[in-house]
Amino acid sequence: MNNKDSWMIADLHIHSRFSRACSKNINFENLVKWAKIKGLNLLGTSDFTHPVWFSEIKEKLVEKNGLYYYYQDFPFIISGEISLIYTQGRGRRIHLVLLVPSIKIAEKIHDYLDTKGRRDYDGRPIFKIPCDEFVRDMMAISEEIEIIPAHIWTPWFGVFGSMSGFDSLKECFKDQFENIHAIETGISSDPEMNWRIKELEGKAIVSFSDAHSFWPFRLGREATIFQKTDSYKGIIEQIRNNTFIATIEVDPAYGKYHWDGHRICSFSCSPEKTKELNGICPVCKRTLTIGVENRVGQLATNPDGFKTKNAKYFYKILPLHEIIALAIGNGMQSKKVWDIYNSLIKKFQNEFNILLDVPKEELLEKEVNDNLVNLIMKNREQKIKVQAGFDGEYGKVLLGEKQSTLI
Helix, strand or coil: CCCHHHEEEEECCECCCCCCCCCCCCCHHHHHHHHHHHCCCEEECCCCCCHHHHHHHHHHCEEECCCEEEECCEEEEEEEEEEEEEEECEEEEEEEEEEECCHHHHHHHHHHHHCCCCCCCCCCCEECCCHHHHHHHHHHHCCCCEEEECCCCCCCCCCCCCCCCCCCHHHHHHHHHHHCCEEECCCCCCHHHHCCCHHHCCCEEECCCCECCCCCCCCCCCEEEEECCCCHHHHHHHHHCCCCCEEEECCHHHCCCCEEEECCCCEEECHHHHHHCCCECCCCCCECECCHHHHHHHHCCCCCCCCCCCCCEEEECCCHHHHHHHHHCCCCCCHHHHHHHHHHHHHHCCHHHHHHCCCHHHHHHCCCCHHHHHHHHHHHCCCCCEECCECCECCEECCHHHHHCCC
16 A cells, blocks of 8 residues: 555545534534544535635635635635536436535526525435536536445445436436546445446446534544645546545445345345345335345446456444444444544544554553454454444444344
């Protein structure tokens, strides 16, 4: 891997307190504080379309030399998420991440969106615009705008989602296909799963958290590692040329939609079991929500284990809070877990340093509990199993005997 002094770890898809189901305490002070604790070097502002949040962006972030926007000493890129809900053959619901070069361009996007509907009711506004039309209109505003299909496999709001998506990017974006340079994996898939889709071989595969709070078990749980650069342009060039370093992923089973199931019925199953059940929930006798693993299998043309020639390295790690909770048997947000977490951060600077870099011997030298050290190493080696999430429920991290009981 590259010299880590040259890394710039970025989470460019997050949300503000103005998006539905997000923490009301999200502000730039908290985002920067916890980004540094996590080990992030660059954030997206999120939700630039929301009028109040955009006013805070303009008030609190300072542009320096036309490169990034800074809160104190921490850099941001103008970013947001748009929900497009429209009919193309049937109902479609697609979420797109937007990266925007400047406040001026953001204001032009506002002017455009205001001709299409409202953007003051939520940080992730909804518009009845087909994806191809939206991309075409964004390119007319500025070719420096980057549009990335968000969490592409999510059943309800992903471009490949089982409930409202498409079977191909070209079907969705039509003549604007070439203006889509990257896709976002989402929590329930990883790059290896996406390598199986032949149509994605020419697209970069990036990862971001879609965090709804600033806590470090959400913020940066997935991220993209760029070569250090001092400008928006430098980030966008790495996305468009697929020259960034790597991505950070969670185990896709940790995601809310990895397996098939019904949350209300407390039932989940593998794609193989779904086939046996003819897609019907044995509890309520209704159609199961088809998850990401099943959907990838439906659309894949490359075999399981296939690796594309332009494949990037990716780390697969669970958040440190999950590992501490596993080690001591307490809830992830309990005081005891937080006490241990804060102690570790004090000793080792930031979470990514602990998860990825600090040698076992150094952890032991600093009197970290042996069991926790072993779990940190297992996490680094991808040896912690996760019971798959489904239909909006996060996956569950397993330990001991349970590690061998998954079917």
